[in-house]
Amino acid sequence: MPVSAAEEQFIEAGVAQNVRIDGRGRLEVRELVVNTGVMDNCYGSARVQLGGTEALCCITAEIGETQCPGQGRLEVYVKSTPGVVRGRDMTSRKLLAAQQSFNSIMAHRLKKILNCADPSEFMLEKTEAPGPAAPDAEESDSDCEPDEKAKPAASELRDTGIDYGSLFIRDNRCWVLSADVTIMRNDGDTLTAASIACRSALLATKLPKVIVHGEITGDDGLEVSGNAADATAVPGVTDFLPICVTLGKLGAHILVDPCYAEEQCPVAIYHVGVRPDLLLSSVLTSLMTGSSHDPARYTRPSDISAILKASVSAAKQLFSAVNSQLEEAEGDVTMKP
Amino acid sequence: MAQGKPVVTPGELLTSEARNWLHGKGTYVDDGSLLSSLCGEIQMMDRMVRVEAANSRYVGAIGDCVVGRVVAVAAGRWRVDVGSFQDAALLLQNVNLPGGHLRRKTAEDQRQMRELFKEHDVLSAEVQKVSRDGSLSLHTRSTRYGKLSKGTLIQVPAVLIKRLKTHFHAFECGIEALIGVNGLIWLSPARKLAKKGQKRKRDDDNSSSDEEGGNVKDPLAEKVEDQLEEVREPTAMDRMNIARLRACALVLSEEFLEISPATLMDVFSASENQSLSPAEMLQQRHRVCIPSNHRGQAWVYNRQQVAGIVFVVCLRRERASHK
Numbered sequence: 001m002p003v004s005a006a007e008e009q010f011i012e013a014g015v016a017q018n019v020r021i022d023g024r025g026r027l028e029v030r031e032l033v034v035n036t037g038v039m040d041n042c043y044g045s046a047r048v049q050l051g052g053t054e055a056l057c058c059i060t061a062e063i064g065e066t067q068c069p070g071q072g073r074l075e076v077y078v079k080s081t082p083g084v085v086r087g088r089d090m091t092s093r094k095l096l097a098a099q100q101s102f103n104s105i106m107a108h109r110l111k112k113i114l115n116c117a118d119p120s121e122f123m124l125e126k127t128e129a130p131g132p133a134a135p136d137a138e139e140s141d142s143d144c145e146p147d148e149k150a151k152p153a154a155s156e157l158r159d160t161g162i163d164y165g166s167l168f169i170r171d172n173r174c175w176v177l178s179a180d181v182t183i184m185r186n187d188g189d190t191l192t193a194a195s196i197a198c199r200s201a202l203l204a205t206k207l208p209k210v211i212v213h214g215e216i217t218g219d220d221g222l223e224v225s226g227n228a229a230d231a232t233a234v235p236g237v238t239d240f241l242p243i244c245v246t247l248g249k250l251g252a253h254i255l256v257d258p259c260y261a262e263e264q265c266p267v268a269i270y271h272v273g274v275r276p277d278l279l280l281s282s283v284l285t286s287l288m289t290g291s292s293h294d295p296a297r298y299t300r301p302s303d304i305s306a307i308l309k310a311s312v313s314a315a316k317q318l319f320s321a322v323n324s325q326l327e328e329a330e331g332d333v334t335m336k337p
Numbered sequence: 338m339a340q341g342k343p344v345v346t347p348g349e350l351l352t353s354e355a356r357n358w359l360h361g362k363g364t365y366v367d368d369g370s371l372l373s374s375l376c377g378e379i380q381m382m383d384r385m386v387r388v389e390a391a392n393s394r395y396v397g398a399i400g401d402c403v404v405g406r407v408v409a410v411a412a413g414r415w416r417v418d419v420g421s422f423q424d425a426a427l428l429l430q431n432v433n434l435p436g437g438h439l440r441r442k443t444a445e446d447q448r449q450m451r452e453l454f455k456e457h458d459v460l461s462a463e464v465q466k467v468s469r470d471g472s473l474s475l476h477t478r479s480t481r482y483g484k485l486s487k488g489t490l491i492q493v494p495a496v497l498i499k500r501l502k503t504h505f506h507a508f509e510c511g512i513e514a515l516i517g518v519n520g521l522i523w524l525s526p527a528r529k530l531a532k533k534g535q536k537r538k539r540d541d542d543n544s545s546s547d548e549e550g551g552n553v554k555d556p557l558a559e560k561v562e563d564q565l566e567e568v569r570e571p572t573a574m575d576r577m578n579i580a581r582l583r584a585c586a587l588v589l590s591e592e593f594l595e596i597s598p599a600t601l602m603d604v605f606s607a608s609e610n611q612s613l614s615p616a617e618m619l620q621q622r623h624r625v626c627i628p629s630n631h632r633g634q635a636w637v638y639n640r641q642q643v644a645g646i647v648f649v650v651c652l653r654r655e656r657a658s659h660k
Contacts, residue, residue, distance in 0.1 A: 004459050006459065006486035007490060014571075021576075021583065022615060022616055023577060023580030023584065023616045031616075031620040051619070261489075
């Protein structure tokens with residue numbers, strides 16, 4: 001629900017004084033709670049609470065047809081519960097349309113962050129910077145020339161994230177992972193919560209072993225082992241799969257992990273994909289919500305490096321929170337008889 | 338009468354002889370028996386039985402002080418969202434216009450309505466009347482009410498807020514809380530009472546202006562009991578206190594405990610004693626720090642399991658009391 005001019009002023013002045021409405025500093029991230037293994041009917045699942053924002057991710061896997069030769073893939077679907085997209089004085093049809101557009105935009109952005117976009121997309125639209133960029137780069141290449149050759153471009157872009165080559169089985173069969181993300185509560189910064197949920201769920205996912213009988217062709221020659229001990233983790237997740245860090249430029253200041261009220265102010269939102277080794281993988285930006293004629297609000301090239309530096313510090317906080325909780329959870333598991 | 342149980346669920350039998358009792362709100366008759374239609378407490382007064390919902394949207398009553406957000410500007414009125422089942426109406430004639438003059442309902446005034454309250458503005462008002470369908474009519478005919486600025490809004494369940502004598506509370510830390518009965522709370526730096534003879538700046542500017550159409554001085558505007566200063570610009574210390582009070586209100590609302598100046602102060606001082614920052618207060622792991630004693634009365638936090646469904650009910654005092 002949009003905020004009044006008075007509340008906007010209060011929020012902005014608070015950001016300038018480094019005391020946000022919930023008492024955080026500008027570069028402080030909210031409390032992160034991660035629980036894995038919450039759903040039984042899928043290979044991996046995780047529930048993430050980032051302050052008041054909650055996201056759930058379930059990973060299912062099946063053997064399907066390859067789209068890109070020699071590689072498996074990750075598909076992302078997003079849905080949200082009622083109340084995530086808030087509409088006032090909207091007809092139910094409009095609200096439904098708003099929800100659907102929210103879901104599809106989230107899925108699109110999540111795919112870009114997790115680096116699992118469809119290779120055919122790169123033929124038509126501009127790409128993000130291939131490969132990791134150093135954190136103190138002055139400017140990030142968020143706009144490159146579209147690459148005409150699909151095959152080499154696809155493999156170049158795949159060095160961040162899941163190792164899709166290892167998901168390949170044989171001929172045109174591969175593992176197709178589906179990440180079903182549900183946004184349960186929205187108090188701002190849903191993309192970060194969703195990306196952390198995806199990564200945590202993938203960390204907890206164990207793919208069963210596929211025994212290939214070379215003599216038998218087609219699907220009959222593939223045997224999925226029921227032995228739990230043979231299951232392997234999805235390669236590339238621990239070291240290379242990025243999470244999203246959301247930053248906002250409100251007035252002259254940069255804040256990290258905006259809450260819902262802050263997102264309603266005229267703030268320019270930046271989503272930065274950061275790898276576990278704190279290298280940047282992608283930058284997405286949203287237009288400023290609400291129009292503004294004040295040139296000071298818009299981002300200058302000099303602001304970009306501050307934004308990227310802030311994203312790295314926030315990512316550090318998020319990764320340490322995730323890792324400590326996952327280690328704790330694993331410790332609990334091993335202690336059970 | 339299901340007397341032993343203070344809490345009932347929908348469909349639960351209240352009495353099998355409905356005709357001996359007056360049926361209040363929250364009950365219905367089925368085949369001669371009186372059943373509850375809500376989940377909540379039984380309230381009995383003489384021969385009337387009613388069920389008061391444990392959690393529902395705000396139900397207005399005359400004289401309630403509420404905080405609302407303007408949804409739309411219509412002809413001669415504003416539609417205000419107060420968190421009730423319907424939007425409330427604030428008529429132009431019920432608003433204190435600057436200068437304290439009674440304006441005739443000229444076309445100019447209607448066009449200038451947006452200069453008073455725009456869409457999305459937050460304002461405080463009093464409920465003037467409740468119509469049959471439950472929709473509210475508000476008024477801001479006092480300098481205490483009007484557009485709210487330099488502060489932040491919190492939303493909590495309306496049932497947690499008791500109707501007190503006054504809803505403007507100034508805390509020791511220099512923050513003022515306007516606890517609307519409808520569950521919306523506005524926190525801003527405290528205003529001091531203006532010295533005698535010193536009117537508020539806004540009124541001063543317009544009181545001498547002479548409008549066309551013959552204005553009559555509104556006698557009500559002259560005798561205003563509380564001439565308050567304008568809200569001062571919040572400092573960083575103010576903002577921390579506002580953030581802390583905001584966290585207190587959110588913590589109380591998440592645990593479904595009553596929100597009143599006393600309980601807010603309790604949680605506020607407990608958090609300061611434990612040296613928790615407002616951001617930390619909202620975290621789950623610090624939740625045990627809520628004080629369990631309020632002025633010697635025990636806060637009973639009760640989970641009842643009825644028919645396989647868990648209802649979380651807060652009994653505000655040991656005895657299921659009258660309000």
